[in-house]
Amino acid sequence: MRHAMSVDVEDWFQVGAFEKVIDKAAWPTLASRVERNTDGVLALFAESGVKATFFTLGWVAARYPAVIRRIVEQGHELASHGWDHDRVFTMTPEHFRADIARARSALEDAGGVAITGYRAPSFSIDARTPWAHAVLADEGYRYSSSIAPLRHDHYGWPEAPRYAFRPLVDSMLVEVPVTVAEWGGRRMATGGGFFRLFPAAVTDYAVRQVDAARQPAVFYFHPWEIDPGQPRVDHAPLRSRLRHYSRLGAMAGKLRGLLERHEWGRMDHIVGGLERVPVGMVAA
Numbered sequence: 001m002r003h004a005m006s007v008d009v010e011d012w013f014q015v016g017a018f019e020k021v022i023d024k025a026a027w028p029t030l031a032s033r034v035e036r037n038t039d040g041v042l043a044l045f046a047e048s049g050v051k052a053t054f055f056t057l058g059w060v061a062a063r064y065p066a067v068i069r070r071i072v073e074q075g076h077e078l079a080s081h082g083w084d085h086d087r088v089f090t091m092t093p094e095h096f097r098a099d100i101a102r103a104r105s106a107l108e109d110a111g112g113v114a115i116t117g118y119r120a121p122s123f124s125i126d127a128r129t130p131w132a133h134a135v136l137a138d139e140g141y142r143y144s145s146s147i148a149p150l151r152h153d154h155y156g157w158p159e160a161p162r163y164a165f166r167p168l169v170d171s172m173l174v175e176v177p178v179t180v181a182e183w184g185g186r187r188m189a190t191g192g193g194f195f196r197l198f199p200a201a202v203t204d205y206a207v208r209q210v211d212a213a214r215q216p217a218v219f220y221f222h223p224w225e226i227d228p229g230q231p232r233v234d235h236a237p238l239r240s241r242l243r244h245y246s247r248l249g250a251m252a253g254k255l256r257g258l259l260e261r262h263e264w265g266r267m268d269h270i271v272g273g274l275e276r277v278p279v280g281m282v283a284a
């Protein structure tokens with residue numbers, strides 16, 4: 001069984017944790033590190049021979065098309081992370097449709113490939129957005145990886161299925177939730193900041209658990225997580241700073257180990273290989 005390796009491509013100042021302290025209007029004035037950090041991620045993948053999916057903001061693609069081309073040229077999947085990280089549950093269906101259309105056109109212009117995958121910013125498809133998958137299907141997406149089926153302070157839909165499902169009866173669109181570990185009846189996160197802060201053995205345990213259920217695991221992280229030299233946002237809440245800045249220096253080494261210990265691939269290839277994906281109804 002091959003598992004899905006994914007990267008959410010956004011700059012250090014575009015993360016959800018800083019949205020209240022960094023105004024979007026200031027983004028163009030901040031020192032961007034997304035290009036160099038994405039190149040660092042590409043180098044890690046090249047070392048281990050892993051192909052992955054890069055869920056990328058349209059905002060980033062419009063400004064840094066060269067790195068978008070490098071992602072595609074190196075055999076990875078280019079997919080959408082929306083335009084500028086607005087969370088889906090803050091939008092109307094019309095606003096969401098416009099957001100993903102704008103992102104897709106920037107990504108397709110930069111990458112020269114068709115975009116068929118989507119990941120909501122901060123896993124923000126949940127019980128508040130029962131229309132979101134229908135909009136994605138209508139816009140021609142084949143899959144989404146936009147649900148975190150757990151309880152978390154910033155996100156999560158604990159009642160959602162843990163594994164790949166079809167959220168719509170009249171469409172083949174597949175939702176592949178991000179991987180959680182189940183431990184004593186509780187679901188725990190395994191990617192991103194969780195992987196950075198906790199022992200890698202916890203994520204390994206989750207991947208083996210998912211593997212035993214004959215399902216693909218979905219791992220994710222961000223380019224800024226391998227960048228200890230990024231500017232510090234001193235006025236963000238302490239909790240956000242602790243999460244964002246801890247163990248950045250150790251991340252690349254931890255990722256190297258994770259890339260070696262399991263078999264990884266692109267989301268589109270993994271979704272294409274799924275058999276009999278069940279229709280999953282989620283109680284809103």
Ligand SMILES: [Zn+2]
Pocket residue numbers: 008010081085121122
């Ligand atoms: Zn994101």
